[in-house]
Amino acid sequence: MRWHQTQLRLKPRSRGFHLVTQEIVSALPELGSFKIGMAHLFIQHTSASLAINENADPDVRGDMERWFNHAVPENARYFEHTTEGPDDMPAHLKATLVGAAVTIPIRDGRLALGTWQGVYLWEHRLTSHRRRVLVTIQG
Amino acid sequence: MRWHQTQLRLKPRSRGFHLVTQEIVSALPELGSFKIGMAHLFIQHTSASLAINENADPDVRGDMERWFNHAVPENARYFEHTTEGPDDMPAHLKATLVGAAVTIPIRDGRLALGTWQGVYLWEHRLTSHRRRVLVTIQG
Amino acid sequence: MRWHQTQLRLKPRSRGFHLVTQEIVSALPELGSFKIGMAHLFIQHTSASLAINENADPDVRGDMERWFNHAVPENARYFEHTTEGPDDMPAHLKATLVGAAVTIPIRDGRLALGTWQGVYLWEHRLTSHRRRVLVTIQG
Numbered sequence: 163m164r165w166h167q168t169q170l171r172l173k174p175r176s177r178g179f180h181l182v183t184q185e186i187v188s189a190l191p192e193l194g195s196f197k198i199g200m201a202h203l204f205i206q207h208t209s210a211s212l213a214i215n216e217n218a219d220p221d222v223r224g225d226m227e228r229w230f231n232h233a234v235p236e237n238a239r240y241f242e243h244t245t246e247g248p249d250d251m252p253a254h255l256k257a258t259l260v261g262a263a264v265t266i267p268i269r270d271g272r273l274a275l276g277t278w279q280g281v282y283l284w285e286h287r288l289t290s291h292r293r294r295v296l297v298t299i300q301g
Numbered sequence: 302m303r304w305h306q307t308q309l310r311l312k313p314r315s316r317g318f319h320l321v322t323q324e325i326v327s328a329l330p331e332l333g334s335f336k337i338g339m340a341h342l343f344i345q346h347t348s349a350s351l352a353i354n355e356n357a358d359p360d361v362r363g364d365m366e367r368w369f370n371h372a373v374p375e376n377a378r379y380f381e382h383t384t385e386g387p388d389d390m391p392a393h394l395k396a397t398l399v400g401a402a403v404t405i406p407i408r409d410g411r412l413a414l415g416t417w418q419g420v421y422l423w424e425h426r427l428t429s430h431r432r433r434v435l436v437t438i439q440g
Numbered sequence: 441m442r443w444h445q446t447q448l449r450l451k452p453r454s455r456g457f458h459l460v461t462q463e464i465v466s467a468l469p470e471l472g473s474f475k476i477g478m479a480h481l482f483i484q485h486t487s488a489s490l491a492i493n494e495n496a497d498p499d500v501r502g503d504m505e506r507w508f509n510h511a512v513p514e515n516a517r518y519f520e521h522t523t524e525g526p527d528d529m530p531a532h533l534k535a536t537l538v539g540a541a542v543t544i545p546i547r548d549g550r551l552a553l554g555t556w557q558g559v560y561l562w563e564h565r566l567t568s569h570r571r572r573v574l575v576t577i578q579g
Binding site (some may be wrong): 302337338339352353354355356361363364365367368371372381389392398399403404405406408413414415416418419432439440 | 441443445480482483484485486497511512516518519520521529532533535536537539541543544574576578
């Protein structure tokens, strides 16, 4: 049984869904030495999310962003938390809907994602940020 | 500290929410030997989800499906990812909203679910599939 | 490698989002002895949720509640599960959208939350309940 914990800083990205599987795996050479285990990726922010979804067609990520922007509109008449900009309260709502963490099983030194699965960073703010992800691996 | 990892293939099911607690527990006789631990269930697909919710009344599962179909409609005018059928992009959205994994504590050799909690497979596609679930137990 | 598992009973709270980070941490003096690890908080109910989000401005929690009540209305015409009150089926839906568990990394004896992150209890029912949370710590 071993543990490995490290904080990554992801490259800043514009608002929307971004595939970051390769950026994360490249920063975790330690993965290869775990035969069976778990990888926990935790974004330390309340206006960006991590998720797992389709890794192939960029249209999927565009449609995700469009649907969520439609479902969680800016400037809803009942919003009271408006001082940090119209994209701030929708960002917190999206973060609650999608979540701050993903947990992925490790098998034979690799993330055991399905064929079509990838790790998404979803940046909710209009301004790009270098998001911090705390990675904890055990196995 | 021990680890057990195994891939299950769930029985194919029609679109909707299905209670699969018993099917999963039956496939995991190893559970009984873990006094304290964690069970991680990870569906290796982007158009089906795992969730935890009410295990008693089938009306609840029907209403879940109806609300989500209402909230994430097929053929939204702004969808661009349409080549795989009208149920495909809603499937990816539902998968992001509900998630690919559930983590359940183990206590005294059993999943420590509350009285009314069960594990749901949510099949998002119209066509049934045999979904793969990678189970990782540690304790 | 050590495990610690304990069941907490949270103070009853009215419908809405409530910050419970301090109540949970105070009940876990064992946290301090884990250098690297994971804390898993699991609510054993289907009409309340745990989530992680902004810990500062109460307006954020009010807007969360308002948006979700707008998105998941009571008395939708297609609901069939209505015998337990108009707030019951929306409660199950919100529980599925937000989830029953949060997993938080431990670093140097503390929950490694970001500066603005806190743990939310989201009570979905109109009647207050003492919610059970099964906490599993390992490290």
